[in-house]
Amino acid sequence: MIKRILFLSYYYTPDLGPGAFRNTALVESILKEIHEDTILDVMTTMPNRYQSFNDEVPAHVNSGSLRLHRFAVPQHTNGFWKQIKSFLSYRKQVLQATKATHYDLVFASSSKLFTAYLAFQIAKKRRLPLYIDLRDLFAENIRELIKWPFIAYPLSWILKIFFEKPCLKYATHINVNSEGFLKSLDYIKHERISFFPNGIDDLFLNIPPSQEVQSNIKIVCYAGNIGEGQGLDKIIPPLAQKLGSGFLFYIIGAGNTKQKLIDALNNLNIKNVKLISPVKRAELMQYYQQSHYLFLHLNDFEAFRKVLPSKLFEYGAMDKPILAGVAGYAKEFIEKHIQSNYFVFEPCDWKSAYHYLVNDHYQVMTRPTFIAKFRRETISDQMAKSILFYLPKN
Template sequence: MKILFLTFYYEPDLCAGSFRNTSLLKELVKHLKQEDTIDVVTTHPNRYDSFKMEAKDKEKVRDGIFVNRIKIPEHGSGILGQIKSFKKFYFEALELTKNKEYDLVYASSSRLFTAFLGARIVRKKKAKLYLDIRDIFRETITDLYKSKVLNLGLNLILKPIENYTFGRAEHINLVSKGFESYFTKYTKAKYTFFTNGIDELFLSLKKKDTFSRNDKKTIVYGGNIGEGQGLDLIIPQIAMKLSDTHRFLIIGDGGAKNKLEDQLKINKINNVDLLPPVTRDRLIDYYQNADFLFLHLNKHKAFERVLPSKLFEYGTFDKPIIAGVDGYAKVFLKENMSNLILFEPTNSDELYEKIKKYSYVNIDRLDFKEKFSRLEINKKMANSIIALGDEQ
């Protein structure tokens, strides 16, 4: 079997797409026959302009299995920059694969266009298409931009691309059960719901001794700082209310970081520290030394479908989780986790009252860690990929 493995992000990049697809590729290799081959086509690390790591243009995993990385221009998380970057990825990926034959194309996509690239290649190669959908791009982008004229234009472009892409897939995996109703019209594909999971790096952590909690309690967020997280709409407001009792540590970068910085300066807030992206090992240290772990999704209809990958990291620690989420993420948390402070997104008054009433406790989430091991999820997902390739 000859497999093309498309992912915009791959190690050593720092993001959920990289962690998911790097670990999946490693598991998939274990299921292959000696004569099977895989071409991974991805990018050089580019998730954050403030965090750079070197990687080879072409890397051999084993005989017949290679990782090909494409250099793309810096994009600063802006929409125009991302379009320019994906255009480079799209055409170079087509060039890399034009003289090769494949039986199966796997494409993992959060912004639709990697999935579209997979569909285009499938048409030319007459291969089978397995899509891993991590976000509903059209719904998200039109929800974020409120201009009716702009949304009309976006829908005119994105709807045909979406129909073409999803209509060609034999198998579609959705990382969130909340996406299911959106895909009911695409009846050709078989569906699975392999979520994000917990990496062995987190599952093998040794528990740290509890330290003194006489000073201000620390609330930590680590990850992207974009419009989707809406941190500028909640962190300054709640930080002011908790200025005497809590400090916030925000670790990461993204397109909306400047908005957060501006709000902190305007309101002269001094109990929030902003740090650039760090390696996972360093991030784990921050998590282990935190009192609370924080998550927030902006108040948009599209985000009621999503299941943030960050929850799977947070769930491995015994810390209370503060989560401003709604929709499916809220349902998932209630069904699968304990020791939570849940609040309506952007509602700092509700969050303040719940934090003040909360009685601090640490609880190890043993059932959650066992249920959502990335290793076990990857085994099942790899088997489903192989099964599609084996179909006659």
């Protein structure tokens, strides 16, 4: 008898971002473990995260045990309400595609709770085991991402009580990609929770040692989303202005606060920040190699003290110094695992970042222990086995 796994991930290759990278690798690991008697139904979206990046890919792939469905959804540029509109389109198409199909296990990888809740509805209705890969604490984040408290706090409470808790309490198993989430999940039995974080993709393994960057100008590179969560408009303009022409910032990415960043740069007449649209990872690697420092920043929100930015794994695989404006669990992780050639400062504290950059005795340094421990393929293989443990044997 054929077994079927329903795999829900809003993002998937060739889309950019941690969700796409993580779940593409996880699908590959699951396919290595299953046989011809098991079908993996992956339901995702066509590339939609960034308007400037939109590779053409087939809507459906049927290969071996893989059934891949990419649904077209509206572009959302990471705006909150537009994301909801896009997700509702995804939800409608998933429900239509799954209504006549029997499944044995439901999996969902979710950062904003929507995908996890959709999986919960499907699994509960059919009384199926549910495995959730929890990549963010959306109900907590919303309190700080929405600037009107009279909306943010009631909405956060509603999401927590009526969506997050029922979903996670029903789940057979929950994986967290940050151990900082555990305190928020104290109502879940410990044995139902695992920790498989993000990891280092093959592209970032076996990188040759950095050559000396032939430039009198020090280059600081940031790559990733430009949204409220990153707070770049709070840190980059004053830092770039104070550092002056001896430093150049590459800001690679897009997001719903990019215009806010542009306005702040223009107001200060800053010329040493170069904004670059999202690029494929092979090209991104070239920017990293041209740079002296790799920059990471999270906004000064309490909820973000629990997250573990996926960018740390990319940066940690390089031999460049890491400049990280993070606190809480991310700071602990850097100190414990990255260990060398980094500087951590409090979010939005541009003065500390400035003093480090002007006084740093620049050096490059490989991190072989970190690379060996956090290879994406190894982590995905382990997580695939964890998921398949819940696939009924008969």
